[in-house]
Amino acid sequence: MLNIADTLHTWCREQRPFALATITAVTGSAPLPIGTSLAVDDTGHVVGSISGGCVEAAAYDLCRQILDEKGGARQERFGYSDDDAFAVGLTCGGELDVLIQHIAPDVHPHLDRALNAAVEGRPTAVAQVIDGPAPLLGSLMSLDADGHPVGDSIADPRTNAVITDRTRAQLRTGRTARIPLSGSTDTCPEELTVLVHVAAPAPRMLIFGAVDFAAALTQAGRFLGYHVTVCDARPVFATTIRFPHADEVVVDWPHRYLERTTVDARTAVCVLTHDPKFDIPLLKRALRMPVGYVGAMGSRRTHHTRVGLLRDAGLPEDQLAQLRSPIGLDLGARTPEETAISITAEIIAHTHGATGRPLAHGHGAIHPPPRPAFATGPGEDGGEPIS
Incomplete structure (x- = not known):
């Protein structure tokens, strides 16, 4: 739902009821990840997408039904049928599980606060029950930036x-994920699954070395x-004029800056x-930190x-x-621009646990289930950011 947080925040502020259709599971190939939502307000206005066009009309109709019923939640599955050319489904051959529910802003005032935080770029999370006892289906809980329930x-x-x-x-x-909770009389009597929607600040890319490749x-x-x-x-090289696309340019010894800055399991360090x-000195520290990626340039x-x-x-x-070194994937890169693509391609592949091979040479689903966290190794437990 946080993919359309700006519009949903406006609807909540105006106390406008709406129906929310959210991807809760993906099997095989599908264009959009779990947590992506489409919403329809009480005037029929629609925002968002859950399939890139394949099942939008069916989702819209289901949302209108939920709005007419003025409450409740239901689960739907959209797949692909070879037997029925007119069946609603994904042309890519995958399957989507979708939860459609009615949202009344006056019933969920905390949702407006979470949406507002997402719009303003502040960390927030919303837990949504997507499977379990019927009375709990679609229930929502929000957490603020400090992790306190709201x-x-x-x-x-x-x-x-x-x-x-x-x-x-x-x-x-900083990642949206499905979390199954098995029933336990001691800890969690209800057997259910929650989808945790997460909005977090942009992940960091720390580039050390004010060179043309940087x-x-x-x-x-x-x-x-x-x-x-x-x-x-070197202050003569580390200038904002030379790096207009950087969010910040720092003049300091790399290892000293890394020691005092904040990193987490989504941080990419490029040396x-x-x-x-x-x-x-820089790599001695970087490889001991819970960062997501460490790569170093060189032969x-x-x-x-x-x-x-x-x-x-x-x-x-x-x-x-x-340590990813020499940094980047083997794309035959020569220019700084080509090298940048090589490096970012490796970061993307590492983030998602992908091979980096051509898709034409592979088999099975193009989009496998997402990994639970950015990193392998020291940062994979999603521990606290460090400074």
Whole structure:
């Protein structure tokens, strides 16, 4: 639902009822991820999309039915039928599970606060019951930036505590996810599944080395939605004029800046200096931090020498294995712009646990189930950001 937070916030502020259709599960190929929503207000105005066009008309009709009923929630599945050319489904061959529910802003005032936080770029999370006992289906709980529940609870205190704890953990990772909660008389009596919608600040891309390759990478990083920082110890090179696409340019020794800045499991660290006096102190720290990606530029000979120096500095093999070097995928890149695409392509593949191979050479679903967190290794538990 947070993909259309601006419009939903307006409707809540105007106390306008609406029906919300949300993707709760994806099987096989589908164009949009879980948590994506389409909404219809009481005048018939529609916003958002759940399939890129394949099932929008059917979802719209179901939303209008929910609005006419003035309440309730229902689950629907949209697939593809080879037997019926006119069946509503996904032409890509995948399947979508969709929850359609009625939202009355006066019943869920906390939702307006969560939507407002999302619009303003502040962290927030909304837990939505997408499977379980009928009375709980579609129930909502919001958490603020500090992870504190806002507004109504969903179920009994033990279930609420479990939902709050899991939602808080997901808020730290900055990722929307399905969370099954099995019934337990001690912790969570209700057996249900919640979809945790998360809005978080843009992930960070830290580029070390104010070189031409960094200029191209800042532009590619901004295009992908990263908050991009360029850091270099040389003030003559680290200027905003040279890096107009960077969100910030910092003059400092790379390892010293990394020690004092904030990183989390979504942070990408790109080391482009290929100079040992900068690289080694920086990588010693970066590889011990819960960041999502660490890559370093240089030839294979440079990489071999660099790894030896890091090993001599005491880094264990499991930390050394997190280093992506030489940085980027093998695209035959030559120019700074091509290299930026090579690097960002590797970051995307690493984020989603993908192979980086051509799709034409693969088999099975194009979009496998998402991984629960950005990183493998030290950051995969979605732990607290560090400073």
